[in-house]
Every structure is written in C-alpha cells, then in structure tokens.
Amino acid sequence: MATSLAERGVTVASGLAKGIDTAAHSAALDAGGRTVAVIGTGIRRYYPAANRQLQDQITEVGLVISQFWPDAQPTKQSFPMRNAVMSGYAVATVVVEAGETSGARIQARLALQHGRPVVLTSQVMRCDWAKTFAENPGVYVVHGTVELLEAIEDILSHQPTEAGLENFPDLALR
Template identity: 65%
Template sequence: MPEDRQAQVAALVALLRQPGARWTEIAAEVLAEGSALAVLYRHLGAGETLFAEDPARDALNGARTELQAWAADGIGVHSLFDDTYPARLRDIHQMPPIVFTRGTLAEDRRAVAVVGTRRPSDQGVGIAETCATALAESGITVVSGLAAGIDTAAHTAALRAGGRTVAVIGTGVNRYYPATNRALQDQIVKDGLVLSQFWPDAPPGKHTFPMRNAVMSGYAAATVVVEAAYRSGARMQARLALQHGRPVVLADSLLQHDWAREYATRPGVYVVSTANELVATVDLIVRQIPDSLQALEGLPRLVDL
C-alpha cells in the first residue's frame, strides 16, 4: 500500500475509533471532503498546539499500529480508498467505510445470497442445500451469513459441491458465532471468504446482524430466500435487497406467508419451485452483472492517490 494511501486509511481508522463515532456519518463526511486526513485534522486539530499533546498524531499512530497488527494476523483491510473494496458495496445506502476479511478476496461478480431462518424445517434445509448445490455447480458464488439453520446448510452444500462461498458475518472476523460453526468458518476461510464490517474482535450485538444483512444484500447480485417468517433477518434482507436494486428470488413454499405473497407482486421478485428454475432465473439475473459492475468500478475512489 503506497505511503499516502496508508495515511488515508490510518486516518479513516482513527476517525472510526473516536468515542461515539457514527460510521455512516463519518463515511459521508469523508466522501464529501475527499480525504480522511482532512476530516481527522478538522475534528482533532492539525498539530498547531503549543503543547506536547497532538490528538490527531496520537490517533494516527494508534491506527497505524492496529493496521500493522491486523496485517500480521492475516486480516485483510479494505477501505473506501482501496481498489480491493468490494465494488458492489459502493452503491448501497448502508455502505460501510471499511470491511475486514479472512480468506481469498475475489471479484465475485456472480454471487447470490441464500438466506433463511435459524430454525428451519427439514424441507427448508433440503431446499437450501439444493439451491446452494445448484448455484455452486453453475459457477455462482454462494453468499450467506454463517448463522445456524439455512445459512449453515447453504455454506456446507456449496463447499461440498466444490464451489466458492462467502460468509458475511455479524461479528468481527476473529470471532466464531455460533461457536458450533467454528470448523465451518475455518473451512470457509480456507476455501472462500469471511467478510465483516465490524472491528476484528467485535462481539455479536443486537444491531450487528441487521447491519450485516444490509451489507450481504449489497455484496450479492441477488438474494434467494428459502424459509422465513415475517419477523426475520431473511425477510429484512429481501426488503433491503430490493431497496438496493437487487433482485429477490423466493422459494414457492414461502407463499404460505402473507409477506411473501405481497413481495411476489413486486418488480424484481421471482418465485421458483425447482432447482432448474432457480438456476435459470439466476442466470437471467447475472447476465446483466458485468455491465452494472463496470459502471460501479468507474466511480471515484475519493481521492486520487
């Protein structure tokens, strides 16, 4: 990473580490200014004090130490300043200013999320496994949230089929949640990618999983909902996906729910009943991905470093 870019990333980390920092507001301010260093100096001063204390310098030094430690630990750090920042996240309302990864980062142009309840029926597990297997065998990256239930079934089936899978998690990348998925998470790191918008050691929290759903819906080109009640993260992700302009695919068994029947009437929502229908629908969706991603990749990276 070039030295000037390192300084910008360190300044961004320093800003996000400030007590009470609101990440979305900081991201917006940095985008408007075009420089995290300028925003940091405005907030903490630019060393013009006569005293030995220099809050901005100290914050930058602390951030640089953290960045070095993360790199030594094998954690990928991808900020708004980096070409490695997932391109598709740049156009979502809840765009995180920084994401952390373990595993192998890839373009994942052809990526589809498969999500659903933590307490699935046997039928739901079977549908998730069938969907993930069909997608993986078609060269589609299977994205999910590493939660118990449908997420676990989707990740496991994708790996078993020899495909790529990405876990977008609601904790830091150094955490295992749920603990029962430790081995699965390690396998995903080995053969795919674990991605988080939270500090590497961040624990699970009340709001982290809804925030995770927003990022997952943006990372994927489309979201497949397998089994979900009205009050569920999967239904929330379907709503967010539509807000982000991402298609939603519903398993026809979901139509027993009022919310799913209502969603099925919306533009951009597809209902499928077989694996073949799913693959055909996803193929129709992903054909349009390269052009849309090329447009996103043409967006400015804040400052020309």
C-alpha cells in the same frame, strides 16, 4: 439449491448462521464451489460457536467478511446490519425459508431497496410479507431447483459485467 448453484460457478454468499446458512455454505464447499460468509460479529469471533470449523474452512478456501471491529461481539443490531451488507454485496438474494420477523425477510427488503433481484421459493410464499414482496419488479417466485436456476440465469444475463468479474457472480442464499 446451493449445490446446483456452486456447480454452475455461482458463488454462494450467506450469513454463517445455523440452519439454511450453514447448509448453503457446506453444500457450496462440498460441491467444490466458492462461498462467502458475511458475519454479524468481528472477524476473530465465532458465532454460532458450532460453526467455528466451518468459518475456519471458509477462511481457508473462500471469504469471510465483517463490517465490525475484529473482536466485536454479536448484538441484536449487528445481524440486520450484516444482512444489509450481504444484500448490497450479492448480485441477488434467494430466500429459501423465512418467517414474518426473520433476518432473511429483512435482507429481502434491503435487497429490493438496493435495486437487487430477489428470488422467493414457493415455501416462503406462504408468508404474507412474501406475497407483498412478490408484487415488486425484480422479484422471482420459483417452485424448485429447475426454476431457481432459470431465474438465476435470467438475473445474471441482465447484469453489467466488470472486466474479469463476469465469471464470478455472487448470490446470497438465505
């Protein structure tokens, strides 16, 4: 999904965590696209440590954002706070996979509270929280990449544009 989005000029924003976040950032970079990492630590920290090289690469060719002091360590509270920043920053949030207590679920809830569209994959729809969220306006349920791209086109076509920024939509992929 990240590859397809990046190839269409959509900036992929994610949290630089293990799993989907790492895959989303890597795929966007491999496709020659733009990516933004919103991290849950200070800007001079690497968390998880395994993503140090990826964070450095994003710093060179993309953007790394942190709301925390430069040397701040990760805390239990910092990641939900990061998700709030990401949901407000991105035009929309796409949830690829998320359990009942996951950060991606938190971000989807916050995105709805921020008035941002949320895209849920059919895999996520197995969760009770996703079924409840799907009843809200601004929530898209997609089955595969083609439907995802259609949903994103619809979302982007309804976004107000600011001078010069219409060609750089950011999308949070979780």
